[in-house]
Amino acid sequence: MYDLPYHKEQNDQVIKELIDKHPFAFLTGCDAQNKPIATQVPIFMEERDGRQLLSGHIMKNTDHHKAFLHNEHVLAVFTGNHTYVSGTWYDNPHSPSTWNYMSVHVKGTIRFLDGEALQEVLRKTSLYFEAQNQQSPxxxxxxxxxxxxxxxxxxxxxxIDVTNIDNVFKLSQDRDAKSYxxxxxxxxxQGENGRAIADEMKRRTREVFPTS
Incomplete structure (x- = not known):
């Protein structure tokens, strides 16, 4: 992971909010031949009995299901808004361009559940995307x-029992105030993603430049 201290979000609540807002995660692991496998699936985080857990559901007998049965160690990647940033926008335009983005990586061990646990996951998933409308068919x-x-x-x-959470909130924190x-x-x-990143950067201005 891109690992620079000024691109790290320290507020656990902000990290949780990104996961909640962008639940369609990239879930990956390795199969019995040590080949990478992945799927994309809605995943939700909660805390239970002092433990952080991710939950969701997948189809049985897929390549990823078989791989997760073989190797319980998984990585879930939650990606927020992201956008291209041109080097011409810097105070010194003779600089390479880059990409601003927000991403949370959650590692853990996966186990599978049936019966009432599956029903609960399906209930929670459907209610979430139907905006908690109990009457939706x-x-x-x-x-x-x-x-x-x-x-x-x-x-x-x-x-998924969470063992590690890491993040990158790369939002031009390493630039001078004028460039920022x-x-x-x-x-x-720059469209929806650009505006979302601009809003996030605006909210962080005093944090990035506390003396300005």
Missing amino acids: TVYHNLPEAFLQKVMHAIVAFE DNIIEKLKD
Whole structure:
């Protein structure tokens, strides 16, 4: 991981908020031949009995399911907004361009669950994306029983015991104040991702430049 101290977020709540806001994570591990495997799946973080846990569900008998059964060590990557930053926006324009982004890497050990645990994960997932609308026909407890019986045997819930959380919030913290302000102004014209990064940088101005 890109590992410079001024690109690290120290506030655990901010890290948790990024995970909650961007749950569609990249989940990866290694199979029995030590070949990398990966899938993308909604994953949710919670704390239970003093432990940090990730939970979600996947289809059974896929390459990633088989790999995780063989090797319990996994990495989940949560990626927030990101955008190109042109070197021409710096006070000294004869500089290489870069990319600003926010990312959280969570390592842990995975185990699989069926039965009520799977039902709970599906309920939580469907409610989250239906904005907690209990009446939505696609929320787990409103789905037809015949449909649930047909598909439940093909999927499995998982929990990941978190062993390490790392992050990169690369937001031009290493630039001078004039360049920093100019990057913010330029990003406002760079679409949704650019505006989101500009807003995040704006919020951090006093933190990055406490004496200005």
